[in-house]
Amino acid sequence: MKRLTKTIVGCVFLAVAAIMILSPAASFAESKKLVIGSKEFTEQRILGKIMIVLLEKNGFECTDKTGLGGTSVARKALENRQIDVYMEYTGTALMTILKHKKPITDPQKCYEIVKQEDLEKNGLAWLPFMAFNNTYCLMMQRTASEKLGIKSLSDLAKYVNSNPDKIAFGVNAEFYARPDGYRHLQRAYGFKFPKNKIVKMESGLLYKALKEGQIDVGLGFATDGRIKGFDLVALEDDRQYFPVYNPAPVLKREIAEKYPELEDIFKKLGEKLNTEAMSDLNYQVDIEHKNVKDVATDWLKRAGLI
Structure with missing residues (x-):
């Protein structure tokens, strides 16, 4: 009986040992989990889904919390650990979050400053940034731009100053209030829309309002697919007022340290995701209404x- 008991115990021991040797990952490896967030507009939702699909193909289990809201909502969710990572724009972090007074037009310089300061002040790590620059722009219908001879923001300033009651400006609430927004823009270019000619609306409605002639000039984003889809034109920022806005994944320092492989994953993504690619992705969602x-x-x- 003792010999039989020893035999059974030995067999069990060998079986457990075999499982440990043959499948250690299944038994002991901690699953890699991340909660992915984004802001609410199209490009951000695309970036969020890109992160989810890419990370899942690299062995992560992702929870989707994309489409949260504006900058302050997404940032607070990250700070409060409601999400682990979202894509933030370097120019937004520089001017709105870190409170710099002057924009930076060099992508690498802007990224390095934001990366260093956000880590030192807030314990947040910035991973490699994407190749495209989704800076703000002011848009007009192409036909109106050509008819009025308005090709740049300086041209627009001259026209507004000469014809203050003939042109309506559509803007979202965030840009109207933010440090690199409307008030500073008008000072930089020396113009001012009358208050009754400023129309505040959600970002997603600006393009349609401009297309349908409800406004004459609208705030937009340089990589938005609706610029092409609605035959709009982005006016040249000839005084280089707007900062660069390259998006990059932002996460808590401890998460970045826990998963060092994220650096390489997003470096490869950043090299591929250029302005042409992002504009096309936005176009597919907003104009062709794809999932x-x-x-x-x-x-x-x-x-x-992948």
């Missing part, structure tokens, strides 16, 4: 990232 996750997945496959 955001499908668009993100298809592009990742074409780019050879």
